[in-house]
Amino acid sequence: xxxxxxxxxxxxxxxxxxxxxxxxxxxxxxxxxxxxxxxxxxxxxxxxxxxxxxxxxxxxxxxxxxxxxxxxxxxxxxxxxxxxxxxxxxxxxxxxxxxxxxxxxxxxxxxxxxxxxxxxxxxxxxxxxxxxxxxxxxxxxxxxxxxxxxxxxxxxxxxxxxxxxxxxxxxxxxxxxxxxxxxxxxxxxxxxxxxxxxxxxxxxxxxxxxxxxxxxxxxxxxxxxxxxxxxxxxxxxxxxxxxxxxxxx
Amino acid sequence: xxxxxxxxxxxxxxxxxxxxxxxxxxxxxxxxxxxxxxxxxxxxxxxxxxxxxxxxxxxxxxxxxxxxxxxxxxxxxxxxxxxxxxxxxxxxxxxxxxxxxxxxxxxxxxxxxxxxxxxxxxxxxxxxxxxxxxxxxxxxxxxxxxxxxxxxxxxxxxxxxxxxxxxxxxxxxxxxxxxxxxxxxxxxxxxxxxxxxxxxxxxxxxxxxxxxxxxxxxxxxxxxxxxxxxxxxxxxxxxxxxxxxxxxxxxxxxxxxxxxxxxxxxxxxxxxxxxxxxxxxxxxxxxxxxxxxxxxxxxxxxxxxxxxxxxxxxxxxxxxxxxxxxxxxxxxx
Numbered sequence: 302x303x304x305x306x307x308x309x310x311x312x313x314x315x316x317x318x319x320x321x322x323x324x325x326x327x328x329x330x331x332x333x334x335x336x337x338x339x340x341x342x343x344x345x346x347x348x349x350x351x352x353x354x355x356x357x358x359x360x361x362x363x364x365x366x367x368x369x370x371x372x373x374x375x376x377x378x379x380x381x382x383x384x385x386x387x388x389x390x391x392x393x394x395x396x397x398x399x400x401x402x403x404x405x406x407x408x409x410x411x412x413x414x415x416x417x418x419x420x421x422x423x424x425x426x427x428x429x430x431x432x433x434x435x436x437x438x439x440x441x442x443x444x445x446x447x448x449x450x451x452x453x454x455x456x457x458x459x460x461x462x463x464x465x466x467x468x469x470x471x472x473x474x475x476x477x478x479x480x481x482x483x484x485x486x487x488x489x490x491x492x493x494x495x496x497x498x499x500x501x502x503x504x505x506x507x508x509x510x511x512x513x514x515x516x517x518x519x520x521x522x523x524x525x526x527x528x529x530x531x532x533x534x535x536x537x538x539x540x541x542x543x544x545x546x547x548x549x550x
Numbered sequence: 551x552x553x554x555x556x557x558x559x560x561x562x563x564x565x566x567x568x569x570x571x572x573x574x575x576x577x578x579x580x581x582x583x584x585x586x587x588x589x590x591x592x593x594x595x596x597x598x599x600x601x602x603x604x605x606x607x608x609x610x611x612x613x614x615x616x617x618x619x620x621x622x623x624x625x626x627x628x629x630x631x632x633x634x635x636x637x638x639x640x641x642x643x644x645x646x647x648x649x650x651x652x653x654x655x656x657x658x659x660x661x662x663x664x665x666x667x668x669x670x671x672x673x674x675x676x677x678x679x680x681x682x683x684x685x686x687x688x689x690x691x692x693x694x695x696x697x698x699x700x701x702x703x704x705x706x707x708x709x710x711x712x713x714x715x716x717x718x719x720x721x722x723x724x725x726x727x728x729x730x731x732x733x734x735x736x737x738x739x740x741x742x743x744x745x746x747x748x749x750x751x752x753x754x755x756x757x758x759x760x761x762x763x764x765x766x767x768x769x770x771x772x773x774x775x776x777x778x779x780x781x782x783x784x785x786x787x788x789x790x791x792x793x794x795x796x797x798x799x800x801x802x803x804x805x806x807x808x809x810x811x812x813x814x815x816x817x818x819x820x821x822x823x824x825x826x827x828x829x830x831x832x833x834x835x836x837x838x839x840x841x842x843x844x845x846x847x848x849x850x851x852x853x854x855x856x857x858x859x860x861x862x863x864x865x866x867x868x869x870x871x872x873x874x875x876x877x878x879x880x881x882x883x
Binding site: 308309312313315316319320323324387390391392394395397398399400402 | 632651696
């Protein structure tokens with residue numbers, strides 16, 4: 302990796318960072334949507350610990366769940382639409398012919414995806430703090446591990462979708478189709494304990510449910526789901542390897 | 551204008567490229583010399599863009615030998631691409647990227663001063679404009695700026711003026727003329743033949759992925775459309791005598807009349823003989839006009855010919871070939 306290439310990656314990351322936070326889709330769907338829905342859902346079930354919410358304060362249960370809504374919005378909607386739009390309009394070919402190495406764009410997307418998740422997550426918590434309070438984190442390292450691996454996995458899924466889908470419209474359609482069931486059954490909807498068996502089975506199958514569980518349980522002190530964390534780690538590794546192989550400019 | 555030297559910047563031999571069952575480039579040979587503006591011309595689907603994509607290393611040839619600035623475009627892509635300045639057909643920049651940010655993004659350590667280039671191409675006032683807000687002509691000029699930014703040794707421009715209005719096309723042509731006059735080596739891909747005629751020192755005409763002929767535009771015109779059309783009004787008596795005197799003149803091929811007008815088609819030399827005949831009669835018409843075919847006429851005529859490539863460096867003897875309907879249509883414009 303030459304110094305020139307390193308500088309190329311730096312320039313790409315800087316530019317992509319600017320563009321990401323000028324994108325209305327990012328501003329509305331990744332930054333605003335999770336906050337608004339968290340405020341609505343988090344205030345719908347009160348603050349009294351409830352067996353349906355694994356015996357914890359429902360508002361805190363949702364605050365601990367909603368970081369993964371940001372992860373899903375970034376990985377399933379923002380990244381695929383962004384990349385498919387670049388491919389559709391020939392932006393990636395322009396980067397390629399200008400001498401940007403293939404890996405530099407993949408690295409830039411990974412960095413931007415992670416940064417977006419961090420920024421949107423911090424905003425979410427800043428809004429949640431005065432309204433519902435931030436629940437104490439029982440196992441910081443497990444939470445950080447779940448969030449990091451989940452973010453890498455979903456950003457990689459986003460890159461993969463962006464390289465597979467033919468247009469920005471197709472990416473938006475498929476992304477939303479994947480996002481809303483994941484959102485409702487895997488993070489921001491009803492807790493698994495109140496779902497019917499069929500919905501529960503679907504929920505257990507969703508990657509976002511794995512990520513949410515691997516964060517929420519150690520955060521709220523209601524479990525140490527090592528098996529789920531391993532699933533998330535496997536998701537991150539497989540999705541990243543496939544995305545890197547597919548991310549041809 | 552800078553002189554073209556003989557150093558080959560691009561050498562292509564026996565290039566073949568297929569997409570599925572369709573052969574797009576079929577044994578193409580091509581040379582681009584240092585300091586020249588070479589036009590790759592032909593109808594849509596002739597294989598022009600695929601050829602330059604192979605030269606840029608964006609596509610892997612099925613067979614053939616390519617050397618671009620001493621590099622194999624696929625194997626040495628990372629070394630080659632910084633030496634190329636490319637404007638691609640059907641490509642864009644992110645909508646919200648501003649002009650100044652685009653310069654920042656694409657500029658390497660050896661880049662020109664971006665502001666100087668923006669000023670040179672009339673974009674300095676648009677430095678803060680988002681790409682989406684720019685007109686077609688401004689976008690193409692920005693692509694030119696980006697193509698030149700890193701002091702490339704070869705500039706590749708693919709359908710540079712596609713979709714532009716006439717004023718914007720003229721702006722872009724002026725920008726390319728600046729490159730030509732500065733001695734930059736340019737490979738210009740176009741199906742706009744007036745563009746090739748104005749900008750290129752040499753053109754290569756392609757059909758079905760092969761070279762049909764190549765040379766300076768004037769040479770292609772004289773080889774493939776070597777005729778002229780002379781028109782004038784004639785209201786005097788004795789038109790039949792005039793026609794009878796014009797028909798045997800050297801180079802005259804067709805003499806025709808419509809009420810009050812005479813049209814003479816023939817070789818370029820026939821212009822002099824027809825003019826002399828009119829002078830001899832003491833009747834030089836006020837509206838005498840001569841129309842010469844352009845590169846488009848020549849290419850249309852060339853495309854009407856059997857699908858046999860012309861050997862490099864050899865011209866066809868078509869002096870006795872009359873103008874076809876296409877060519878006459880071109881000459882009549």
